[in-house]
Amino acid sequence: MTKKTLILAVETSCDETSVSVIENGQTILSNSVLSQIESHKRFGGVVPEVASRHHVENITLMFEDALSTAQVTMEDIDAVAVTQGPGLIGALLVGVNAAKALAYAHDKPLIPVHHIAGHIYANQLQSGMTFPLVALIVSGGHTELVYMRGHMDFEVIGETRDDAVGEAYDKVARTIGLPYPGGPQIDQLAAKGEDTYHFPRVWLESDSFDFSFSGLKSAVINKLHNLKQKGESPIPENVAASFQESVVEVLVGKAMRACQEYEVDQLIVAGGVASNKGLRAELDKAVQAHHITLSIPAPQLCTDNAAMIGAAAYYIYQKGITADLSLNGNSSMMLES
Numbered sequence: 001m002t003k004k005t006l007i008l009a010v011e012t013s014c015d016e017t018s019v020s021v022i023e024n025g026q027t028i029l030s031n032s033v034l035s036q037i038e039s040h041k042r043f044g045g046v047v048p049e050v051a052s053r054h055h056v057e058n059i060t061l062m063f064e065d066a067l068s069t070a071q072v073t074m075e076d077i078d079a080v081a082v083t084q085g086p087g088l089i090g091a092l093l094v095g096v097n098a099a100k101a102l103a104y105a106h107d108k109p110l111i112p113v114h115h116i117a118g119h120i121y122a123n124q125l126q127s128g129m130t131f132p133l134v135a136l137i138v139s140g141g142h143t144e145l146v147y148m149r150g151h152m153d154f155e156v157i158g159e160t161r162d163d164a165v166g167e168a169y170d171k172v173a174r175t176i177g178l179p180y181p182g183g184p185q186i187d188q189l190a191a192k193g194e195d196t197y198h199f200p201r202v203w204l205e206s207d208s209f210d211f212s213f214s215g216l217k218s219a220v221i222n223k224l225h226n227l228k229q230k231g232e233s234p235i236p237e238n239v240a241a242s243f244q245e246s247v248v249e250v251l252v253g254k255a256m257r258a259c260q261e262y263e264v265d266q267l268i269v270a271g272g273v274a275s276n277k278g279l280r281a282e283l284d285k286a287v288q289a290h291h292i293t294l295s296i297p298a299p300q301l302c303t304d305n306a307a308m309i310g311a312a313a314y315y316i317y318q319k320g321i322t323a324d325l326s327l328n329g330n331s332s333m334m335l336e337s
């Protein structure tokens with residue numbers, strides 16, 4: 001029997017402190033996640049300094065929890081992986097330094113992981129990825145279409161020119177008085193409303209796979225101001241549904257065109273917004289019409305977690321890529337490198 005590879009992974013790029021133990025890049029032995037959302041809610045968004053402090057407080061707790069849940073010790077671990085970037089620099093540094101200390105103390109290889117690669121590889125923890133594929137990344141900081149020919153081979157074919165889709169969700173939610181993070185709240189409201197406001201669909205140039213969401217966000221804000229000036233009240237459910245339909249139509253339209261143009265068999269979706277019910281439903285319909293398979297992680301693997309970092313790390317490790325103890329956090333790390 002071949003030996004199992006166990007990777008201990010650490011994720012602290014934003015507001016979740018997470019440590020996980022992953023077997024052979026595919027099986028989750030543990031995935032301990034401590035979300036800081038409650039702490040940032042009162043500020044209406046993530047406060048970087050507060051995030052770093054919480055990571056420092058919680059990282060040891062998550063490390064102990066991940067090992068005990070997986071019923072392993074550091075001796076059983078083959079390598080330590082960590083999110084190197086992109087993300088909040090102070091937050092990243094907590095994870096990077098914790099991982100370096102563990103790797104040094106236990107004499108284990110250290111594997112640097114790109115946060116978006118992690119989101120993509122959350123799909124490997126479920127039904128698995130089949131190449132070539134197109135990945136639609138929709139998170140709080142990123143909106144990208146990525147073409148992959150094989151493991152760890154990324155070609156960014158489109159990206160947002162302004163706001164990320166999750167950011168647009170959070171900003172629109174704030175304008176209609178919903179708490180942070182607004183994405184899930186808008187999603188719930190949208191299910192009860194209809195597209196009565198007909199906000200624009202921003203397609204950009206016909207051959208472009210890029211996105212733009214800041215105009216849509218402004219269109220929602222302008223509509224609310226106009227209604228207020230006329231003494232009318234907006235219907236929040238319909239504002240949410242109209243905004244969501246505009247977002248979903250463009251995301252699904254561009255993703256399907258990319259799948260056709262790149263002749264792939266699989267579309268995978270990744271990032272916090274991948275748990276959006278409206279998006280999941282429309283993608284389900286679209287892939288059936290185009291005869292391609294769809295992979296979307298379970299909601300708990302869509303938002304930030306270390307299991308996805310461990311899954312990606314396994315394939316980096318297979319390529320023999322490790323880092324030395326001079327590894328630093330990189331807040332603007334590129335996916336294609």
Ligand code: KG4
Pocket residue numbers: 014138139140141142165166167169170181182183184187271272273274275276277302303304
């Ligand atoms: O991937 P993620 O956990 O963090 C980043 O790496 O950015 O994504 C967080 C984002 C937030 O903007 C949040 O509002 C959004 O994902 N989000 C959603 C939903 N659940 C989370 N957006 C729309 N619908 C949802 N159901």
Ligand code: ZN
Pocket residue numbers: 115119139140271272303304
């Ligand atoms: Zn993320």
